[in-house]
Amino acid sequence: xxxxxxxxxxxxxxxxxxxxxxxxxxxxxxxxxxxxxxxxxxxxxxxxxxxxxxxxxxxxxxxxxxxxxxxxxxxx
Numbered sequence: 821x822x823x824x825x826x827x828x829x830x831x832x833x834x835x836x837x838x839x840x841x842x843x844x845x846x847x848x849x850x851x852x853x854x855x856x857x858x859x860x861x862x863x864x865x866x867x868x869x870x871x872x873x874x875x876x877x878x879x880x881x882x883x884x885x886x887x888x889x890x891x892x893x894x895x896x
Contacts, residue, residue, distance in 0.1 A: 826885040840882040846871060850882050 829839035847860035
């Protein structure tokens with residue numbers, strides 16, 4: 821099965837939060853309400869150093885994905 825790079829998620833236990841799930845490596849979930857990131861991977865020290873450089877880019881991509889999706893919903 822092919823899945824998209826990003827998925828939107830919500831949960832009634834967190835009524836004001838919007839989650840974006842990044843399904844490619846490194847997998848993570850970001851809560852756009854507070855920009856908290858939960859990594860779904862385990863990293864060694866070398867990975868962590870590289871990840872620090874990549875994190876800002878991935879969060880920008882996740883936010884852009886959310887903005888695009890909201891725009892599409894508003895058109896319907």
